[in-house]
Amino acid sequence: MAVIVPLEGERRAAARPSLDAINALVAEDLKEVNALIMRRMESSVPLIPQIATHIVAGGGKRIRPTLTLATARLCGYQGKRQLGLAACIEFIHTATLLHDDVVDQSRLRRGRDTANSLWGNKPSVLVGDFLFSRAFQMMVEDGSLPVLAVLSRASARIAEGEVQQLMTANDLSTSESTYLEVVKGKTAVLFAAACQVGAIVAEQPRGAEEAMDCYGLNLGIAFQLADDAIDYASTSAKMGKAKGDDFRDGKITLPVILAYRRGSEIEREFWRRTLEKQEQKDGDLDHAIALLQRHRAIEDTVERARHYGAIARDALGLFPDNAAKRALLETIDFTIERAY
Amino acid sequence: MAVIVPLEGERRAAARPSLDAINALVAEDLKEVNALIMRRMESSVPLIPQIATHIVAGGGKRIRPTLTLATARLCGYQGKRQLGLAACIEFIHTATLLHDDVVDQSRLRRGRDTANSLWGNKPSVLVGDFLFSRAFQMMVEDGSLPVLAVLSRASARIAEGEVQQLMTANDLSTSESTYLEVVKGKTAVLFAAACQVGAIVAEQPRGAEEAMDCYGLNLGIAFQLADDAIDYASTSAKMGKAKGDDFRDGKITLPVILAYRRGSEIEREFWRRTLEKQEQKDGDLDHAIALLQRHRAIEDTVERARHYGAIARDALGLFPDNAAKRALLETIDFTIERAY
Numbered sequence: 080m081a082v083i084v085p086l087e088g089e090r091r092a093a094a095r096p097s098l099d100a101i102n103a104l105v106a107e108d109l110k111e112v113n114a115l116i117m118r119r120m121e122s123s124v125p126l127i128p129q130i131a132t133h134i135v136a137g138g139g140k141r142i143r144p145t146l147t148l149a150t151a152r153l154c155g156y157q158g159k160r161q162l163g164l165a166a167c168i169e170f171i172h173t174a175t176l177l178h179d180d181v182v183d184q185s186r187l188r189r190g191r192d193t194a195n196s197l198w199g200n201k202p203s204v205l206v207g208d209f210l211f212s213r214a215f216q217m218m219v220e221d222g223s224l225p226v227l228a229v230l231s232r233a234s235a236r237i238a239e240g241e242v243q244q245l246m247t248a249n250d251l252s253t254s255e256s257t258y259l260e261v262v263k264g265k266t267a268v269l270f271a272a273a274c275q276v277g278a279i280v281a282e283q284p285r286g287a288e289e290a291m292d293c294y295g296l297n298l299g300i301a302f303q304l305a306d307d308a309i310d311y312a313s314t315s316a317k318m319g320k321a322k323g324d325d326f327r328d329g330k331i332t333l334p335v336i337l338a339y340r341r342g343s344e345i346e347r348e349f350w351r352r353t354l355e356k357q358e359q360k361d362g363d364l365d366h367a368i369a370l371l372q373r374h375r376a377i378e379d380t381v382e383r384a385r386h387y388g389a390i391a392r393d394a395l396g397l398f399p400d401n402a403a404k405r406a407l408l409e410t411i412d413f414t415i416e417r418a419y
Numbered sequence: 420m421a422v423i424v425p426l427e428g429e430r431r432a433a434a435r436p437s438l439d440a441i442n443a444l445v446a447e448d449l450k451e452v453n454a455l456i457m458r459r460m461e462s463s464v465p466l467i468p469q470i471a472t473h474i475v476a477g478g479g480k481r482i483r484p485t486l487t488l489a490t491a492r493l494c495g496y497q498g499k500r501q502l503g504l505a506a507c508i509e510f511i512h513t514a515t516l517l518h519d520d521v522v523d524q525s526r527l528r529r530g531r532d533t534a535n536s537l538w539g540n541k542p543s544v545l546v547g548d549f550l551f552s553r554a555f556q557m558m559v560e561d562g563s564l565p566v567l568a569v570l571s572r573a574s575a576r577i578a579e580g581e582v583q584q585l586m587t588a589n590d591l592s593t594s595e596s597t598y599l600e601v602v603k604g605k606t607a608v609l610f611a612a613a614c615q616v617g618a619i620v621a622e623q624p625r626g627a628e629e630a631m632d633c634y635g636l637n638l639g640i641a642f643q644l645a646d647d648a649i650d651y652a653s654t655s656a657k658m659g660k661a662k663g664d665d666f667r668d669g670k671i672t673l674p675v676i677l678a679y680r681r682g683s684e685i686e687r688e689f690w691r692r693t694l695e696k697q698e699q700k701d702g703d704l705d706h707a708i709a710l711l712q713r714h715r716a717i718e719d720t721v722e723r724a725r726h727y728g729a730i731a732r733d734a735l736g737l738f739p740d741n742a743a744k745r746a747l748l749e750t751i752d753f754t755i756e757r758a759y
Contacts, residue, residue, distance in 0.1 A: 124583045180549060182541040201522040201585055204544055208518060210576035211548070215555055215571035219564055225568065231555035238549035243464045244540055 096412035098140070104406045105148035108162060112144050114224075117165040118412065119213060130206045134171050137191055143273045144169045146298075149410075150277025150291050153395075156348050160280040163217050164191040164226060164283055168273045168391030170231065172216035175237055175269075177207035211225040225279050233272035240264010249329045249355045251339050253346070258336055259300070264326065274298075290394045298411055299393035304384035307332035308377045311368055323364040329354045333383065335367075337377040346370055381418050388415050437751035438480070445488035448502060452484050455506040459553060467582075470534050470546045475513050477531055482620045483613040484509045489750075490617025490631050493735075493743035500620045503557050504566060510554035510612045511570065515577055515609075517547035522581065523668055565619050572611035580604010589669045590696045591679050591687070598676055600638070606646075607639030614638075630734045637731035638751055644724035645758040647672035648717045651708055652758065663704040668693045673723065675707075678716040687708055721758050728755050 102109075120131040144165035150163035166403040180193040181183070181200045211234070218227050242381050243259045247253040260416065274295030278288040310325045311334055324334050331354060353359050371377050387413045397403050460471040477545045484505035491501035519525070520533040521540045535543040551574070558567050561617075587593040614635030618628040650665045651674055665672050671694060679690050691700050692708065711717050727753045738744050 122579050122582075124579050124586070126582055126586060127579065178544050180545055181555070198542070202582055203675050204518050204522055205581045207587065208515075208551070209546075209575055209582065211551065212574035212578055216575055219568045219571050222564060224559055224562060224564070226730055228559045231552055231559050233547055234552035235556055238545050239462055239464050239467060239585055240546045242466055242542055242549065246464070246466060252666065412695070417559075 092269055096409050098142075098410060098414050100146075100402070101145055101149050101406035101410050102329040104152060104403060105145050108148045108165075109145060109322060111149070111162050112141075112165045112169070115162060116169055119166060119170075119217060120210070122209070123277050125179065126198070126293040127206055127209055130177075130198055130202055131173070131210060133191075133197070134176060134194050135169065141169065141210040142302075143172050146188065146270060146273040146295060146410075147277045149403055149407055150274045150294075151280055152277075153276050153316055153398055153401070153407060154281030154283045154287060156277070156281035158280065159221075160221055161277060163221055164276050164280065166274075167214040167217045167221075167230065168269065168276065170210045170217070171234060171237075172269060174211040174214070175209070177203045179241070180247065181207075181374065185324070191252070194293045206334060216415055229275050229279065233268045236264050236268045238264075240268065244330075247331055249331070251350055251355055252333060253331045253333070253336060255333065255336055257357075258331070258333060262300055262303045263296065265305040266283050267296045270299030270302065271295035286397070290397060294391045294394035294407070297387040297394065298414060301387040301391065301411065302386070302414045304333055304380055305415050307334055308380045308384070308418045310378055311371055319329055323367075326353070326367055329357045334371050334376040337379055338371050338374045342370060377418075381415060384418070388412070399412070425539040431485070433713060434464045436749050436756050438482075438485075438750060438753055440623045441485055441489050441571060441746035441750050444492060444743060445485050447680045448488045448505075449481060449485060451502050452481075452488070452509070455502060456509055458558060459506060459510075460550070462549070466538070466753075467541055467546055467549055468537055470517075470542055471513070471550060473531075474516060474534050474620045475509065475538070476485065483512050483609060486581055486610060486613040486635060486750075487617045489743055490614045490634075491620055493616075493738055493741075493747060494621030494623045494627060494631070496617070496621035498620065498733065499747070500561055500563075501617060503561055504616050504620065505613075507554040507557045507561075507570065510550045510557070510627070511577075512609060514547040514551040514554070515581075517543045517550070519581070522585065525664070529561045536564075555561055563619065565635065566616055569612050569619065573608045576604050578604075580608065584670075589671070589697065591671060591675070591695055592691055593671045595673065596677055598671070598673060602640055602643045603636065605617055606643040607636045610639030610642065613633035626737070630737060634731045634734035637734065638754060639726040640727040641724040641731065641751065642754045644691050644720055644727070645674055645755050647674055648720040648724070651711055651717055658734050665703075666693070666704055667695045668700065674711050674716040677719055678711050681716070682710060721755060724755050728752070 116135055120128045120135065122128060126283060133339070147165040147168055177194055180195050181203050184195075185193050186196045187236070193203075194206070214230070215227070218230060236339070240261055242262060243257075244265055247257060247261060254293060271292045272295070275288055275293040278291040281287075283291075307325065311323065311333065335338055335350065336355065339347055349363075349366065353363050391411050395404055431517070442484045457472070457474055460468045460475065462468060485513045487501055487505040487508055504743060518533055520535050521543050524535075525533050533543075534546070555567075556571070558570060575742055578697075580601055580603060583597075584605055587597060587601060614631040618631040623631075648667065650672065651663065675690065675694065678689055682690070689703075689710070691704065693703050731751050735744055735747060
């Protein structure tokens with residue numbers, strides 16, 4: 080038995096969707112992107128590459144640049160422009176992470192200390208600004224106004240989404256629709272831009288560009304909703320963030336929105352105390368998880384994620400079947416199924 | 420006597436350099452820029468225009484957009500592009516103010532409560548990000564890659580300068596040269612970019628563009644050094660910031676750098692205690708000002724500012740004499756003489 084169990088585990092793991100295909104597809108390009116990222120963080124002020132390296136090299140999955148590389152491939156692009164632009168997108172993402180961690184006062188990110196917990200909030204704000212500016216410098220070097228338009232618009236929407244999230248952070252009356260707008264801003268808009276850029280460099284017709292935008296946007300929504308579910312389901316070691324982070328921060332995410340609406344008045348009083356008033360005591364997180372389970376709120380959050388995943392899947396419909404398309408399809412499945 | 424004294428005061432005031440000429444020169448354009456600023460702060464998230472209005476409409480002198488408008492005029496430009504770009508520059512400046520106030524934990528700016536003291540640090544960080552992104556969106560609408568190059572490079576250098584300032588904030592061994600680099604980053608680089616943009620829209624030859632860059636950079640250095648002097652000389656009502664803010668923040672500015680080097684070991688010990696260790700008690704600010712006066716540190720800071728002002732003056736040498744040039748020259752004088 081001691082032999083059979085791990086084998087069975089392995090067999091099951093092999094059948095599960097993974098990022099292996101998309102990672103293999105872009106592996107060579109991603110090496111160049113990583114080298115570019117390290118090179119373009121350089122500054123005469125040593126703290127900048129120090130902090131930037133900590134976060135950029137901090138074991139992120141590079142999903143956004145990977146999407147740019149894979150969508151450029153899907154669109155048949157043969158050149159090199161996707162490399163610099165993928166690095167730009169990772170810089171923008173990193174800048175938002177640095178600022179988010181300041182705003183959220185997070186101590187852990189991807190299982191490591193956050194930059195703000197190591198160096199304080201001040202350099203985190205400023206190094207974020209630097210990376211953001213550097214991203215725009217690199218876009219200017221690339222020289223495409225359409226790319227600049229997509230990424231400056233995405234950046235403005237990201238900031239709007241973050242402010243909106245701040246406003247709804249402790250408000251249980253947040254509707255699912257409002258929450259979806261927050262999710263678009265904080266996650267999906269940059270996924271969409273990353274994919275759209277892949278089509279732009281390949282000089283695809285407007286329809287393909289829109290399809291990539293649609294794929295990225297819906298993949299991003301699915302990604303964030305799965306993340307919301309994972310926050311109440313995972314262990315710290317697995318996801319690199321502490322279980323219940325969102326709960327402790329009083330964040331109103333979809334699982335809570337569902338459980339609050341489906342719950343009794345006594346349950347709602349619990350949510351109001353713990354999330355709106357943020358009066359939390361030992362055992363509250365466990366009780367929250369029990370309520371979420373009682374109302375199938377975590378499962379249904381993943382179910383909602385599947386809906387957006389299905390839209391992303393259809394967005395790829397007009398592209399010919401090839402390795403890039405299969406990898407992008409499997410990425411949707413992985414994004415959702417990782418919640419289990 | 421009661422009649423003569425105010426008259427004399429008035430006569431002297433009339434002879435002093437002012438911003439009246441440059442303000443009159445750009446008054447019509449600046450109205451349009453202000454309208455554009457208000458219009459482009461709009462967002463579906465109400466807190467964004469609320470905070471942005473607080474700071475953008477907070478009584479700033481609009482010196483940076485004014486420089487763009489005046490230099491475009493100096494370069495003979497007849498079009499409208501300078502309006503949107505002047506608004507961009509004010510947005511970038513405003514974004515850096517929002518982030519600076521978070522980093523410095525300032526409570527007052529231009530005599531009013533800072534955004535971070537009213538709404539907290541979180542929205543200040545995010546609204547700064549929004550304004551910064553919006554600025555890039557507006558540049559993309561303008562459609563000039565050279566303008567985007569100048570302003571993205573300036574933004575990266577501003578962030579670098581701010582990080583460098585953070586590193587030297589409590590270090591009395593900071594040399595005057597190192598400090599000058601900080602000043603360039605935190606102030607002069609955006610002045611330079613604002614002026615260079617005026618030449619770019621006017622499609623001036625490279626030489627004129629460089630001259631505008633040089634004028635702005637040196638005007639900006641003079642402006643910051645005068646500001647450093649004022650911080651130890653002004654009253655809160657006059658400058659809209661509390662006297663001794665830099666001292667309380669432990670900022671090593673040029674007056675202190677000079678007094679520290681010129682002082683006795685006992686005096687240096689005073690500076691180390693108050694600025695490096697930040698152990699400050701009642702009377703310390705007065706003693707600091709007395710030491711600065713003993714070593715002529717404030718006067719000599721203004722003297723240094725005059726040096727950069729002289730370079731800015733010569734940068735205008737090849738332009739024909741006209742109202743714009745006279746206004747830009749008087750701006751240099753005002754920048755420095757306001758320290759008295």
